[in-house]
Amino acid sequence: MEQIKELESPRLRLRLWRDTDLPAFAALCADPKVMRYFPAPLSRLESAALIGRFRGHFAEYGYGMWALEHNETGAFIGCTGLLNVSFAAAFTPAVEIGWRLAPEYWGLGYASEAAWAVLRCAFDRLALDQVVSFTSEPNLPSQKVMQAIGMQCDLEGSFEHPRLDEGHPLRPHVLYRISRAQWLETLHG
Numbered sequence: 001m002e003q004i005k006e007l008e009s010p011r012l013r014l015r016l017w018r019d020t021d022l023p024a025f026a027a028l029c030a031d032p033k034v035m036r037y038f039p040a041p042l043s044r045l046e047s048a049a050l051i052g053r054f055r056g057h058f059a060e061y062g063y064g065m066w067a068l069e070h071n072e073t074g075a076f077i078g079c080t081g082l083l084n085v086s087f088a089a090a091f092t093p094a095v096e097i098g099w100r101l102a103p104e105y106w107g108l109g110y111a112s113e114a115a116w117a118v119l120r121c122a123f124d125r126l127a128l129d130q131v132v133s134f135t136s137e138p139n140l141p142s143q144k145v146m147q148a149i150g151m152q153c154d155l156e157g158s159f160e161h162p163r164l165d166e167g168h169p170l171r172p173h174v175l176y177r178i179s180r181a182q183w184l185e186t187l188h189g
Contacts, residue, residue, distance in 0.1 A: 014066035037139040080114035136170040150186035151176035
């Protein structure tokens with residue numbers, strides 16, 4: 001399958017992963033602030049394995065989680081992209097949009113800007129019918145990004161994440177969705 005190697009937005013470039021991204025990505029994934037809505041920060045080895053899974057997803061599907069860099073400075077600032085949901089739930093099979101940015105880039109609109117570029121790819125180039133996103137209930141910053149890109153909360157779609165233990169405080173998750181028609185309406189509405 002042909003890989004979508006790069007996407008652009010006014011301030012950002014979404015590109016395939018380089019080996020040189022590991023130090024910055026490992027620092028990002030080891031940061032307790034960044035990982036506060038995940039079960040635990042990741043070790044350098046776990047971050048390297050995650051990049052490997054991202055690369056494997058690109059090889060298999062042609063899309064995935066792109067490395068995110070600032071156009072002007074070339075700085076690695078995180079990742080944004082599309083992944084096939086890898087667990088069974090009422091809403092699967094599905095393609096998920098996600099993001100993870102370094103704290104110094106929070107609150108500047110980068111997550112939404114990159115997510116818009118990814119949605120454009122999902123609906124224009126990949127011809128997907130729908131994209132989902134989900135996060136733990138307390139993760140309001142990510143929910144705000146979901147809302148900013150036109151996603152709608154599916155209240156009936158709330159679920160317990162199957163990869164977290166019963167009683168884990170992050171297990172309850174909210175589900176957001178956007179269809180191709182909703183995306184077009186958001187663009188032209």
